[in-house]
Amino acid sequence: MLLIENFINGSYCAPLDSTYLDNVNPATGIVISKIPRSNKKDIDLAVQSAQAAFPNWSASSQESRFLILNKIAEGIESHLNELALAETNDTGKAISHSRQIDIPRAASNFRFFATAAMQFASESHDMPKRAINYTLRQPIGIVGCISPWNLPLYLFTWKIAPALATGNCVIAKPSELSPTTAFLLGKICKEAGLPDGVLNIIQGYGTEVGEAIIQHPDIKAISFTGGTKTGKHIATQVASKFKKLSLELGGKNPCLVFADCDYEQTLKQVVRLAFSNSGQICLCGSRILIEERIYEQFKKDFIAKVDKMLPSDPLDPDCKMGSLISNEHLNKVLNYIELAKEEGGSILSGGTQIKLSGRCEGGSFIKPCVIEGLGPDCRTNMEEIFGPVVTLQSFKTDEQALELANCSQYGLASSIWTTNLNRAHRLAEQIQTGIVWINCWLLRDLRTPFGGLNNSGVGREGGYEAMRFFTEPKNICINYNSNL
Numbered sequence: 442m443l444l445i446e447n448f449i450n451g452s453y454c455a456p457l458d459s460t461y462l463d464n465v466n467p468a469t470g471i472v473i474s475k476i477p478r479s480n481k482k483d484i485d486l487a488v489q490s491a492q493a494a495f496p497n498w499s500a501s502s503q504e505s506r507f508l509i510l511n512k513i514a515e516g517i518e519s520h521l522n523e524l525a526l527a528e529t530n531d532t533g534k535a536i537s538h539s540r541q542i543d544i545p546r547a548a549s550n551f552r553f554f555a556t557a558a559m560q561f562a563s564e565s566h567d568m569p570k571r572a573i574n575y576t577l578r579q580p581i582g583i584v585g586c587i588s589p590w591n592l593p594l595y596l597f598t599w600k601i602a603p604a605l606a607t608g609n610c611v612i613a614k615p616s617e618l619s620p621t622t623a624f625l626l627g628k629i630c631k632e633a634g635l636p637d638g639v640l641n642i643i644q645g646y647g648t649e650v651g652e653a654i655i656q657h658p659d660i661k662a663i664s665f666t667g668g669t670k671t672g673k674h675i676a677t678q679v680a681s682k683f684k685k686l687s688l689e690l691g692g693k694n695p696c697l698v699f700a701d702c703d704y705e706q707t708l709k710q711v712v713r714l715a716f717s718n719s720g721q722i723c724l725c726g727s728r729i730l731i732e733e734r735i736y737e738q739f740k741k742d743f744i745a746k747v748d749k750m751l752p753s754d755p756l757d758p759d760c761k762m763g764s765l766i767s768n769e770h771l772n773k774v775l776n777y778i779e780l781a782k783e784e785g786g787s788i789l790s791g792g793t794q795i796k797l798s799g800r801c802e803g804g805s806f807i808k809p810c811v812i813e814g815l816g817p818d819c820r821t822n823m824e825e826i827f828g829p830v831v832t833l834q835s836f837k838t839d840e841q842a843l844e845l846a847n848c849s850q851y852g853l854a855s856s857i858w859t860t861n862l863n864r865a866h867r868l869a870e871q872i873q874t875g876i877v878w879i880n881c882w883l884l885r886d887l888r889t890p891f892g893g894l895n896n897s898g899v900g901r902e903g904g905y906e907a908m909r910f911f912t913e914p915k916n917i918c919i920n921y922n923s924n925l
């Protein structure tokens with residue numbers, strides 16, 4: 442059985458207390474590896490190694506960081522098969538998803554921020570005939586990066602790459618449910634020439650080792666992606682320590698379908714945005730709002746497609762939908778479906794646990810679920826389920842659509858499906874989400890600001906937003922007028 446280790450000061454090592462956790466493959470229910478149950482002592486050691494590495498790394502040239510980050514990208518690509526298999530075995534997601542989306546995107550993250558290191562410029566502010574200001578954007582020091590299980594290496598590297606590109610040293614923690622690709626990344630970074638101590642990868646429970654990261658006085662910034670409840674806890678903990686904080690949290694994303702949409706294309710894309718990665722993407726649409734004129738037809742056609750979707754063995758190359766992340770999460774999703782019934786909802790498709798035979802007989806599979814008959818302010822439509830569960834609601838006017846869309850404590854992403862671009866622009870301006878997709882979903886340009894409002898988080902990732910987050914601006918004012 443694979444024994445996963447921490448990666449500290451450029452070497453793999455056991456947790457100092459020699460305690461381990463089981464890592465279960467959710468598609469089979471079988472323990473596939475042991476992972477370190479690290480704690481504060483391991484974080485202290487990692488911080489020491491990061492402190493030793495910081496002076497040289499922060500003073501290294503942009504070009505040398507660019508070259509190393511690019512090599513890491515190449516290393517990820519050359520280990521595509523190994524990484525994709527690890528991702529699928531940890532999470533139960535379809536192998537095609539790991540191969541075509543998760544791992545290639547992890548490589549793109551490094552390549553993108555390698556070039557950002559070369560292009561990132563600071564500002565200058567001129568005071569005519571008097572003085573000039575210029576801003577230095579200096580690395581913060583040691584930063585903590587904490588990521589979730591749904592897109593493991595994809596989101597882990599989305600934080601680490603800009604932190605390294607800007608000259609910081611990093612203490613990074615993947616989810617305890619998806620440890621393996623983060624573990625493998627250590628070796629890839631070493632082979633790419635990343636100096637020892639610059640990136641330290643520590644495994645274990647959020648409440649233990651994650652907590653040690655956010656509490657550590659020498660870790661000056663925290664970049665966190667995960668649940669809203671955890672984000673709220675972290676925000677309260679780090680506020681009094683004055684750490685820089687970026688929070689990318691949950692969502693309850695609306696999808697607005699208008700009668701004048703490109704019907705076939707919309708139908709296909711709504712199925713995709715609802716159920717990709719078994720609905721376990723923070724950007725998935727879970728509240729499908731349909732214009733009344735086409736509601737019945739769209740519902741019928743949508744259900745016909747969803748009825749055909751069956752989860753299967755994620756290692757099957759033709760698998761479109763694998764398992765959920767864990768049995769515990771499966772039960773949470775099933776409980777929400779029961780709640781939807783209690784709240785008066787009708788199940789139009791799926792929503793039941795699926796038992797596969799053979800290798801996957803112990804796996805956590807569920808048939809995607811479509812619910813109708815619920816108003817906007819019931820718990821089913823207010824709380825994040827984070828599984829393959831969507832509700833359908835109808836609207837008559839643009840105003841009603843907007844009201845339904847904005848009836849949420851979350852504000853991460855939305856999508857609008859219409860051929861009327863005036864309407865699309867008008868609604869996009871008024872919808873309360875950090876990201877609005879018009880006639881598309883998950884079309885990502887890594888330069889754009891990424892993040893949400895309200896319970897979906899604070900701050901933005903992506904492009905120069907991330908480069909700014911991971912740097913401390915310092916203004917320098919030079920007077921050149923001797924008459925001052």
Ligand code: NAD
Pocket residue numbers: 587588589590591592596614615616617645646647648650651652655666667668669671672674675689690691692722723825827853892893897898
């Ligand atoms: P989670 O909050 O349970 O865990 C996220 C990470 O935080 C894990 O590594 C976990 O170990 C760690 N953690 C837990 N408690 C901690 C603590 N007290 N201190 C420090 N770290 C701690 O979330 P999850 O279940 O892994 O992920 C699912 C959630 O993530 C969903 O809500 C989803 O919407 C959200 N998500 C958001 C985005 C985004 O970009 N907005 C992207 C992906 C996932």
